[in-house]
Amino acid sequence: MNIFLTSLLFLIPIIFFILSRTRKSSKRIPPGSLGIPVIGQSLGFLRAMRANTAEKWLHERIKKYGHVSKLSLFGKPTVFIYGQPANKFVLSSNNSTLVNQQTESTRMILGDRNLLELNGADHKRVREALVSFLKPESLKQYVGKMDEEVRKHLEMHWQGKQQVTVLPLMKILTFNMICSLLFGLEEGTRRDKFLACFQEMIKGMWAVPINLPFTRYNRSLRQSARVQDMVKELVHERRVQLEQKGASSHKDLITFLLSMRDEDGKEVLTENEIMHNVILSMVAGYDTSSIAITFIIRQLANEPAVCEGVLQEQQEIAKSKNSGESLTWADLAKMKYTWRVAMETLRMVPPVFGSFRKALTDTEYNGYLIPKGWLIFWVIPMTHMDSSIFPEPSKFNPSRFENQASVPPYSFIPFGGGPRMCPGYEFARIETLITIHYLVTRYKWNLCADNSFSRDPMPEPSQGLPIKVYPREIS
Numbered sequence: 001m002n003i004f005l006t007s008l009l010f011l012i013p014i015i016f017f018i019l020s021r022t023r024k025s026s027k028r029i030p031p032g033s034l035g036i037p038v039i040g041q042s043l044g045f046l047r048a049m050r051a052n053t054a055e056k057w058l059h060e061r062i063k064k065y066g067h068v069s070k071l072s073l074f075g076k077p078t079v080f081i082y083g084q085p086a087n088k089f090v091l092s093s094n095n096s097t098l099v100n101q102q103t104e105s106t107r108m109i110l111g112d113r114n115l116l117e118l119n120g121a122d123h124k125r126v127r128e129a130l131v132s133f134l135k136p137e138s139l140k141q142y143v144g145k146m147d148e149e150v151r152k153h154l155e156m157h158w159q160g161k162q163q164v165t166v167l168p169l170m171k172i173l174t175f176n177m178i179c180s181l182l183f184g185l186e187e188g189t190r191r192d193k194f195l196a197c198f199q200e201m202i203k204g205m206w207a208v209p210i211n212l213p214f215t216r217y218n219r220s221l222r223q224s225a226r227v228q229d230m231v232k233e234l235v236h237e238r239r240v241q242l243e244q245k246g247a248s249s250h251k252d253l254i255t256f257l258l259s260m261r262d263e264d265g266k267e268v269l270t271e272n273e274i275m276h277n278v279i280l281s282m283v284a285g286y287d288t289s290s291i292a293i294t295f296i297i298r299q300l301a302n303e304p305a306v307c308e309g310v311l312q313e314q315q316e317i318a319k320s321k322n323s324g325e326s327l328t329w330a331d332l333a334k335m336k337y338t339w340r341v342a343m344e345t346l347r348m349v350p351p352v353f354g355s356f357r358k359a360l361t362d363t364e365y366n367g368y369l370i371p372k373g374w375l376i377f378w379v380i381p382m383t384h385m386d387s388s389i390f391p392e393p394s395k396f397n398p399s400r401f402e403n404q405a406s407v408p409p410y411s412f413i414p415f416g417g418g419p420r421m422c423p424g425y426e427f428a429r430i431e432t433l434i435t436i437h438y439l440v441t442r443y444k445w446n447l448c449a450d451n452s453f454s455r456d457p458m459p460e461p462s463q464g465l466p467i468k469v470y471p472r473e474i475s
């Protein structure tokens with residue numbers, strides 16, 4: 001009896017404590033429903049993405065539940081958060097609370113030592129190595145090489161054509177630029193073989209979370225193994241060139257990473273880290289940049305006054321060059337209006353819709369509890385279309401970026417922000433400006449298809465944006 005009473009007296013406060021905590025926590029979990037097990041809201045969301053109504057779909061949630069709500073996406077309990085404070089919360093968070101969360105298929109395809117999989121000190125070390133190559137001071141020496149790639153591309157795919165389809169061509173162009181700068185791989189059959197495997201590989205990147213046809217995923221995995229083999233071979237070749245033939249460490253990204261040493265003289269990155277991160281850079285820079293340039297081309301056809309402004313700026317620069325002379329870093333600095341047009345395009349159609357983080361511990365946001373292990377889904381386009389930040393958001397108006405300090409932090413985020421902000425920003429800026437320079441100074445164009453686009457998950461203009469092209473008289 002005594003033992004029973006003593007145990008009861010001891011247990012009652014503990015039970016009360018646990019109950020009060022559970023009640024308090026469950027009360028603070030965001031509103032919403034997790035839906036049917038496993039499927040949750042995934043199908044509705046994916047349907048909306050394809051129909052390009054994902055923003056509307058999410059706005060309906062916001063109307064119903066507010067700026068923070070729970071749902072289940074791709075089999076995982078998730079909290080959807082929205083708005084500038086939400087972006088700040090996610091993007092500026094440190095590794096001890098929120099970590100990057102990629103899908104299983106992404107990890108399988110890109111390899112487990114790619115930046116997206118790394119956190120803490122490993123993420124910092126690998127990222128710093130990549131940024132040393134991708135920062136403006138380093139990239140400015142490659143402007144001539146990128147210029148050469150654009151000119152070759154136009155001669156091969158645009159010259160003499162009356163109609164072209166922009167998106168597939170921009171994919172070839174961005175692939176070639178990446179191959180040249182990151183892999184030091186010049187044009188030829190090896191590059192073509194690489195492109196074919198690479199395109200098959202990335203088709204399956206989203207297969208598991210989005211489409212569920214496992215054949216596409218398996219094919220993608222097979223191609224991924226071939227891409228890994230090709231990159232491995234390249235890494236070995238570059239090592240030999242570096243060690244035996246005294247190649248410059250600035251030849252390309254692979255050689256640059258191979259030549260990096262820490263203060264003890266040890267290699268900064270392992271061979272797997274080099275392989276997985278050059279493949280990641282290729283994947284991260286391929287669709288995004290080609291889509292951004294494609295939508296700028298679409299926008300220039302839709303906005304004649306804007307196109308005229310870009311043309312004037314670019315013709316001024318062209319006039320200052322001798323025939324056949326490459327653009328330089330100083331020329332790019334003069335392309336201020338063109339870059340504002342690019343930014344406004346990225347605001348209206350950001351290539352990346354959003355991404356996920358995982359809560360490492362019970363985390364609080366806006367008075368709600370995000371339980372440990374749950375995902376956080378943050379999105380880009382909705383803040384970009386917030387009229388309290390960007391007045392008349394549906395109007396294409398590059399002058400919004402004349403005074404960039406007036407744009408509040410964490411509200412223009414096509415490249416993300418904080419410790420995981422896109423390290424390829426400068427690379428994307430250079431390739432975009434050079435491509436637009438040669439396109440507007442050499443061609444006029446108009447659209448052949450309607451103006452609509454869908455997301456899969458990246459935005460794709462209707463039919464890949466077929467356009468009629470007319471050579472421009474050189475004045």
Ligand code: HEM
Pocket residue numbers: 115116127134280281282284285286288289292350351352355356413414415416417419420421422423424425427428
């Ligand atoms: C218009 C072109 C581009 C856009 C819109 C874009 C967008 C983004 C965004 C939004 C993120 C952050 C995702 C997150 O926080 O979850 C990101 C990360 C990243 N991007 Fe880009 N990107 C572009 C071009 C490039 C290029 C050209 C490269 C490489 C040459 C690149 C390499 C990367 C890498 C490696 C990361 C991961 C960074 C990390 O986790 O620390 N991107 N990009």
